[in-house]
Amino acid sequence: MHLGVPVSVTTGPGERSRVDMTMMYAVHDAFQRDLDRLTAMAEGGVASGPAVQAGWDRFKRFLHVHHTAEDTHLWPVLRAKAGDPAVLDQMxxxxxxxxxLLDAVDAAVASGVPERLALHAGRLAEALGAHCEHEEDLALPLVGELLTEAEWNAFGAEQRKRLGSGGAASFFPWLLDGAEDGTRRKVLGVVPPPVRFLYRAVWRPRYQRAPRWQAPAA
Incomplete structure (x- = not known):
């Protein structure tokens, strides 16, 4: 999820652009991490309780913000500039x-039946993973080529608005939960120093104390 970080020439693997896509790649990884954890929990017999519901509510919120902002402030801007709309139609x-698929997981969480949740969480994980891969391979190169700094920052501003007051306090600990050291350094390197301080001193400890999905035991 892009939150209006500074524009840079550095983006994802092998790409160069006028905008910094660090957050986009990180949030895609976080979505996949969450669904992998949910599937593993359900396969282990856990399909109900505060951690399951809190994690699902958090996942849905961030995915809704991310996709709604793309639908309202990213794809339409690209559509007006791109010669071929096929990629944007696909997105x-x-x-x-x-x-x-989200509705099916919603119903499975409500049912509390592990087998049902594992099935539908796995299906969502597969479909969302494929979508994120398509977006990174096909749509983000168009973003880097066609979007201006102002247009990219407007996309970030829309997500901040939808997250609401204090949204960063829940977003950053979720985003970096279990992230690789390199990803964590890159994300924290593009946010203002006060955000880094609050993340380390307040937001992450509070997140870790609350009910949440855990990585499966090795």
Whole structure:
């Protein structure tokens, strides 16, 4: 999820751009991490309780913010500039198809049946993983080529607005939960110093004390 970090020439693997896509790659990783954890928990027989519900509510919130901002402030801007709309049609179609899979996991969480949750969480993980891969391979190169600094920052501002007051306090600990050291350094390197301080001193400790999805035991 892009939150309006400074523009840079550095983006994802092998790419160079006028905008910094550090957050985009990190949030895609976080979505996949969450669904892998949820699937593993359900396969281990855990499908109900405060941690399951809190984690699912958090996941849905951040995914909704991310995809809604793309649909309102990213794809339309690219559509106006790109010669071929096929990639953007694909992104929007995939967002639509994910809705039914999210609804199925919603119902599975409510049921508390581990086998049902494992099945539908696994299906969502596969579909969302494929979507993020398509986006990184096909859409983000268009972002780097066509978007201006102001347009990219407007996309970030829309997500901040949708997260609401204090949204960073829940977003950054979730984003970096279990992240590789390199990802953590890159993300914290593009946020203002006060955000880094609050993340380390307040937000992460509070997040770790609350009910949340845990990585499966090795």
């Amino acid at each position: 929007e179609d995939e967002h639509t198809r994910l809705t039914a």
